[in-house]
Amino acid sequence: MSETPRTDRARLDEHDPAVAVASECSKLERELNAANERIKQLEESENRMLNWLTEDCPESVKKQLSNAWMKSKEAKP
Numbered sequence: 001m002s003e004t005p006r007t008d009r010a011r012l013d014e015h016d017p018a019v020a021v022a023s024e025c026s027k028l029e030r031e032l033n034a035a036n037e038r039i040k041q042l043e044e045s046e047n048r049m050l051n052w053l054t055e056d057c058p059e060s061v062k063k064q065l066s067n068a069w070m071k072s073k074e075a076k077p
Helices: 005-013 017-053 059-074
Strands: none
Touching: 005 017, 017 059
16 A cells, blocks of 8 residues: 555546646645644643643642643654
């Protein structure tokens, strides 16, 4: 199985493979930008939620939650 099935399919669908691949790359770039924006929004929401959850928590609990959240943010593939 190919690691790039969409690009491979695009090469076969058009008369000019270079144009087809460039078009598919443009689509992929738009999707990547949208996904990155969504990740940014989720991280900001999660930061606000963490602040809200820890408002009345003891300092030790705040630190544990904050550390766990930072680890999960850094564990991106």
